[in-house]
Each structure stands twice: as C-alpha cells, then as structure tokens.
Amino acid sequence: MGAQAFFLAVFGLAAIGFGVAVFRTSSMVRSALALLFSQTAVGCMFLVMQTEFLGVLQIMMMATEMSIMAIFMVMFMMDPGGLGGMDMTHQKRFSIGAGVVAAGAAIAVALLADWGAVTAQAPDAAMQTRELGHELLGRSMLIFETAGVTILTAMIAATAVAIPVQNLASKDDKEVSQ
Amino acid sequence: MTVAIVLLTLFGSAWLLAVIEGWTVTGRLRPAAPLISGLAHLGRESIVPRSPDRVFFEAAPVLLLVVAVLGAAVLPLAPDLVIADLGTGALFINAALAYVLVALIMAGWGPNGAYAMIGGWRFLGQLIAYSMLIVMPITAVAMRAESLVNTAIVGSQAALWNIVYQPLGFVLFYIAAMALAFRSPFDLPTAEGELAGGVDAEYTGVRLAVLRLARLTLVVTLASATTVFYLGGWHGPLLPPWAWSLIKTLAVAVSMLLAGGYLPRIREADLMRWCWTLGIPLALLNIVIVGLLILVVP
Numbered sequence: 001m002g003a004q005a006f007f008l009a010v011f012g013l014a015a016i017g018f019g020v021a022v023f024r025t026s027s028m029v030r031s032a033l034a035l036l037f038s039q040t041a042v043g044c045m046f047l048v049m050q051t052e053f054l055g056v057l058q059i060m061m062m063a064t065e066m067s068i069m070a071i072f073m074v075m076f077m078m079d080p081g082g083l084g085g086m087d088m089t090h091q092k093r094f095s096i097g098a099g100v101v102a103a104g105a106a107i108a109v110a111l112l113a114d115w116g117a118v119t120a121q122a123p124d125a126a127m128q129t130r131e132l133g134h135e136l137l138g139r140s141m142l143i144f145e146t147a148g149v150t151i152l153t154a155m156i157a158a159t160a161v162a163i164p165v166q167n168l169a170s171k172d173d174k175e176v177s178q
Numbered sequence: 179m180t181v182a183i184v185l186l187t188l189f190g191s192a193w194l195l196a197v198i199e200g201w202t203v204t205g206r207l208r209p210a211a212p213l214i215s216g217l218a219h220l221g222r223e224s225i226v227p228r229s230p231d232r233v234f235f236e237a238a239p240v241l242l243l244v245v246a247v248l249g250a251a252v253l254p255l256a257p258d259l260v261i262a263d264l265g266t267g268a269l270f271i272n273a274a275l276a277y278v279l280v281a282l283i284m285a286g287w288g289p290n291g292a293y294a295m296i297g298g299w300r301f302l303g304q305l306i307a308y309s310m311l312i313v314m315p316i317t318a319v320a321m322r323a324e325s326l327v328n329t330a331i332v333g334s335q336a337a338l339w340n341i342v343y344q345p346l347g348f349v350l351f352y353i354a355a356m357a358l359a360f361r362s363p364f365d366l367p368t369a370e371g372e373l374a375g376g377v378d379a380e381y382t383g384v385r386l387a388v389l390r391l392a393r394l395t396l397v398v399t400l401a402s403a404t405t406v407f408y409l410g411g412w413h414g415p416l417l418p419p420w421a422w423s424l425i426k427t428l429a430v431a432v433s434m435l436l437a438g439g440y441l442p443r444i445r446e447a448d449l450m451r452w453c454w455t456l457g458i459p460l461a462l463l464n465i466v467i468v469g470l471l472i473l474v475v476p
Binding site: 027029030033036052053056057059060063064067068070071083124125126128129 | 229327
C-alpha cells in the first residue's frame with residue numbers, strides 16, 4: 001500500500017506539473033505535448049490503481065489525440081512557435097476566479113462524497129476487461145452507442161462543411177484545391 | 179534475467195538487421211560494420227541547431243528507443259520468456275507504439291528546421307492512414323483468442339496459425355506495421371532525397387546513433403508482434419520455443435527490409451486514400467469473417 005500511494009502521488013504531481021506547463025509556455029507544440037504528458041500521467045495513475053485496461057487505453061488514446069490537437073493549434077495560432085512574444089492569455093481575473101471555484105468544487109466533492117468501502121482486492125486485469133466489455137455491451141450500451149453515433153455524425157458533418165462546393169468555386173480555388 | 183535475455187535478443191536482432199541492410203546496399207557482408215559505425219557516431223561532433231526546442235530535440239531519440247523496447251516487453255519469446263505478460267498486452271503494444279508518433283513530432287519540431295518539421299507532421303498524416311489497420315486486425319486476433327493476453331493469443335494458434343486462419347488480417351497488419359516503422363516504401367518522415375533525411379536531417383553524432391538504433395529496434399518489435407499475432411509465436415517442431423520465435427521474428431524483419439527495397443516511395447495522399455477506402459473496409463470484412471468462423475467452426 002505504501003509503494004502504491006507513493007507512486008500515485010508521484011504521477012498525480014506529474015499530471016499537475018505538466019498541466020501547469022500547458023499554460024506556462026507560448027509554444028503551441030510544447031503546450032499540446034505538455035497536456036499529453038499530463039494525461040499520460042493520469043493513465044499511469046490508473047495503472048497504479050490496478051485498473052489496467054483504463055490506464056492503457058488512456059495512455060494510448062491521448063498520444064494520437066493530443067498530437068492531432070497540436071497540429072491544429074500550430075495551424076490556427078498566429079504565433080505557433082511562441083517566439084513572437086504574443087500574450088496567449090486573456091480574461092485573467094475571470095479565469096482565475098473560475099479556476100478557484102472549480103478546484104474548490106472538485107475538492108469538496110472528493111472530500112464530502114460517500115465513496116463507499118475501499119475494495120480490498122481488485123479483480124485481475126483480464127477479469128476487469130471482461131466485466132468492462134459486458135458493461136459496455138449490456139447496461140451502458142445505449143449511452144455509448146448514442147455517444148459514438150453522435151461523434152460520427154459530427155465528424156461527417158464537419159468533413160462535409162470543410163469540402164469546398166465545386167460548382168461555385170472560382171478557377172483559382174480549384175487550382176488551390178487540386 | 180528475463181529482461182536481460184529479451185533486451186539482448188532485441189538489440190542482437192537490430193544488429194543483425196543492420197548487417198543485412200548493409201549487405202543489401204553495399205553487396206558486402208560486414209558483421210562489425212554497425213558497431214564501427216555506431217562507435218564512429220559517438221566520436222563525431224553532435225551538433226545542436228540554432229535556437230532549437232532543446233527538450234524535444236534531446237528527448238525524441240530516447241523516447242523512440244524507449245517505446246520500441248516497451249512494445250517488445252509485452253511480446254513473449256517463449257511461454258515463460260516475457261517481461262510483462264499483461265492482461266491487456268495486445269492493447270498495450272498499441273499504446274506504446276502510439277508514442278512513435280509523439281517521438282517523431284518532437285524530433286520534427288525540436289531542431290527548428292524546415293525539412294525535419296515537414297517530416298514530423300507528415301508522420302501524423304501517416305498515422306491517420308495506418309493506425310486503424312494496426313488496431314482492427316489485432317481486434318480479430320483477440321476475438322479468436324478470446325483474450326488480450328499475448329501468451330493466450332499465441333496459445334490460440336497451436337493448431338492453426340492466424341496467417342492461415344485470417345490471411346487478410348495478416349496482409350493488412352504487415353503493411354501497416356511497415357508504415358508504423360516508417361520503412362521504405364512508407365519512409366515519408368525521413369524521405370531521403372526528397373526531405374534530405376526529414377526527421378533525421380538535423381541529428382548528428384550520438385543522437386543520430388540512438389535514433390538509428392531506435393528505428394531498427396522498432397522494426398524488430400513490429401516483426402515480433404507479427405510473429406506473436408499471426409505466425410504462431412513460439413510454436414514449431416524440434417527446436418526450442420525461443421528459437422522459433424527468434425527465427426520467425428528475424429524472417430519477418432528481413433522480409434520487411436527486402437520488400438521495401440524494391441518498391442517506390444508512396445505518396446502521402448495515396449497512402450491515406452488507399453488505407454481509408456480499401457484498407458479499412460477490408461479490415462472490417464476481416465473482423466466479420468473471423469466472427470463468422472468463430473461462430474460456425476467449433
């Protein structure tokens with residue numbers, strides 16, 4: 001238990017540290033990858049807490065998601081390298097207030113909620129995966145399928161919006177799109 | 179002890195691959211060449227480009243090597259010769275190899291060079307193309323084994339290897355693995371002669387030596403994954419289990435090197451189009467076929 005608590009704290013602090021680094025840098029790629037490593041540290045916390053499937057899934061998903069986010073941040077920001085001295089923050093007072101309130105609410109939930117008894121022995125990884133599969137394809141199927149179809153619809157809609165309308169495009173646009 | 183054996187096998191295989199690669203390029207078989215070349219890199223000046231992102235620049239080659247080794251850590255050489263036989267082993271290897279992308283983006287962005295950066299971002303597009311063709315064939319493999327444990331996956335192939343049971347999955351996985359290892363014809367991030375080395379371009383000296391070792395190790399890890407998922411892992415007559423794993427892994431790795439040598443480099447847009455319009459439907463078909471086989475054949 002001692003070692004488990006120690007590593008949980010180490011990865012927790014790493015997650016917070018990288019989380020802070022996201023806002024301390026002006027480089028978009030550094031910011032995105034700091035967020036990635038923050039999420040990876042959360043995945044490692046899952047592993048320490050013996051929820052192997054969730055941990056590995058978190059570590060896997062975040063690598064691609066945050067990398068793709070990085071290229072979008074580079075594409076859309078005016079100063080992606082952060083070398084132009086542009087101030088990336090705004091609405092500071094409101095942000096600090098909102099951050100303090102949200103952190104307070106999260107801590108209050110953590111301390112006040114009745115989490116029930118701590119499980120003495122976690123089931124082994126293979127059993128957890130099996131039970132998770134039954135949960136996803138049983139009781140929670142409707143929720144996850146709805147979420148999945150919604151995301152797919154959004155993706156198709158976003159792609160459809162992004163494709164230029166060929167008939168109305170001028171000659172120059174056509175050349176660029178080709 | 180297991181860790182030492184697996185690491186020795188991994189790096190030994192990487193050395194052998196380097197020897198064979200040199201043989202195919204120069205026509206001379208020189209077993210000491212990779213070691214001499216590696217030592218020479220250590221002696222050379224390791225240049226740091228002007229105003230780099232120093233953290234990314236230094237971390238990228240090491241991260242690439244670490245993820246290749248981590249991926250190999252869950253792949254069994256023999257029933258009891260595996261560093262970590264995780265309950266989610268087949269998923270873990272995806273998680274580890276997803277960081278190949280992160281390492282290449284870091285290697286691309288870090289040196290503050292145009293060719294490197296284009297190479298790094300190119301690999302992001304490459305991942306969008308190949309990633310589904312890594313995950314979906316593994317899904318079909320796990321379906322047959324009814325487990326994500328890699329030793330169980332090898333166990334499920336005792337009677338019939340997956341290359342026979344699901345050949346479509348094997349072909350897709352093999353091609354996607356070559357794209358993941360960014361070997362020719364999928365060497366878009368490095369692209370000699372087009373991007374002047376791409377992500378390799380700004381690396382010299384010891385950093386380049388680590389990067390080259392990492393790339394070879396990645397090929398061995400992926401060849402080992404192909405062996406575990408499709409070629410029956412350690413199963414085979416006469417020889418001890420570890421020997422079969424090693425022979426198959428090396429055969430797959432060498433075949434990847436040789437196959438790439440005879441093919442022209444594919445265009446980024448073509449790779450993505452073929453992967454999404456042809457590869458993914460075929461991968462889905464593979465899952466359906468395997469599902470039917472599992473239900474119909476006892």
